[in-house]
Amino acid sequence: MYTFSKKLKTFSIILMVLGLLGVGYGFMTSHKSFEEVEHLLESEAHHGGGHGEATHVTHAEASHDAHASDTHGETAHAGDEHTKHIEHVQHQIANRPWAALYVAAFFFMMIALGVLAFYAIQVASQAGWSPVLFRVMEGITSYLLPGAIVVVLIAIASGTIGHYNLFIWMDPEVVEHDKLIQGKSAWLNLTGFIIRATIFIAGWSLYRHFSRKFSIAQDTADDNKNFKKSFRIAAGFLVFFIYTESMMSWDWIMSVDPHWFSTLFGWYVFASMFVSGITVIALISLYLKSRGYLDFVNENHLHDVAKYMFAFSIFWTYLWFSQFMLIWYSNIPEEVTYFIARFNDYKLPFLGMVALNFVFPILMLMNADYKRIPWFVVMTGLVILFGHYIDIFNMIMPATVGDRWFIGIPEISSILLFAGLFIFVVFTALTKAPLLVKRYPFRKESEDFHY
């Protein structure tokens, strides 16, 4: 049995408190009045000299070019544009703590969801190497229910108590003037959003609940009935998962840009969550092993997990590039704006994450010997996790805060808040059951596994 060390518990609580303070600070400082924003923009324009003024004008023109092209010469209209521009920036500044919170909440939720999918695949494929890691995976997936509820609550709150800070399709005033969103409103409406979210979370949590239940029951059973049941529900869950994961990615992520769509987006988000989930399995297993709780996990298991990290980093890159290259190549205006926004305002995070998520792991984890060295896997794992945080950041931020992004107090404290919550929930769950499955049919094979 694992006991939650006092130190780690205190550490996770400190993270949550610090995070909460920072998130509060983010919300307190994001409400800028019209005059404040006007002043801010003026000082920025002053600071940047003529350049600031130029971007100001083109920006106003670009966002309202139907209006601006013939009438922007008139003074009355120019004043109107000015007001609109400032309101636009004001909204972006107000969005920042919401988006920061949402990105971090989604990031930790997706780790748990990725691990759940990985676990189901291990059970359904009757993998012989991984059963010694099952309890670690079950521990991580305990974060799924609270994590997913928090994500959905933030999304709903942004459209009810907030001022439509994440999803502009929740704003009836925007929808009224937007033919494109009107056309999609059969799918993109708050009621539908809540119903679908409930179905997704209920389905995932039910699988998580029963797989855990059968897994624990198998420990003390005298036949393999529970094993067979867990095998069946794993196969069923994987079918349910691939549909709901795809729809979840449309609802929770793609709809922040309601004018844009991409067919392989669901897979792309899946790749991101899968590789982050596997990385977290490796990190937590190594932590527990270093504390002496997982003596039955050896370097061969680590080697296999690291191979998954390596392979799915490449899989993620394949999907990232396929999505990017197809849109870049055909350059259709309605699709390509997505990447133009990212290239203009997010060049470093957008291209940096390819280095973090592809170049770094491919060079670090290609060698078979390196995959067996714990500190090496930990180091690479941390880089991969950071890279995938940036990936989610790149999905949400351009649509919510635009060029007003920064990784500052709101972003870092949101990460701390959810990291603390994640550690607290996961390690509490790890204390609830022995760390080695007992009567699992593949247990012996897994313990003797060597590569």
Next chain:
Amino acid sequence: MEASKVIHAIYTDDDVLMSAVKKVKAEKHHIEEIYTPFPVHGLDKAMGLAPTRIAITAFMYGLVGLTVAIVMMNFIMIKDWPQNIGGKPSFSYLENMPAFVPIMFELTVFFAAHLMVITFYLRSRMWPFKKAENPDPRTTDDHFLMEVAVHGNESELEELLKETGAVEINLVDKEAH
């Protein structure tokens, strides 16, 4: 070269072979070669063979392929005749790079795979019309053969090999070559 004598010990089971290898190694006899009909896991470790470096060569061949792809397309598409083809930006390699990635990837894999295979053939001396180096045709079916060098200690070696479970022990004059 002088003609030397070797002992061919024949086994019918890979587990027996493995324990025999360990015993012969422990007695510090030199195993010249082992012939098996299929890969026996752990045999290379038991014999103390050095690990292969073919993966390292493949990595380097891959880098060569990547370089070939980049240099080739940079010359053809950017330097030599930078046409406007469907509005693609042929001003610099970087600007048009996404369109080249499929070729860069394929050439990397092509070079890595083919040159590695050729390296394997060269290093293991395999080519068409090569004379098979097979001391006993049964080793391609269901027998395992261990070849141990003899340095005037025939009877001692034969005794040892018999103990390890060899079903047949032959003293062979190996032709010089």
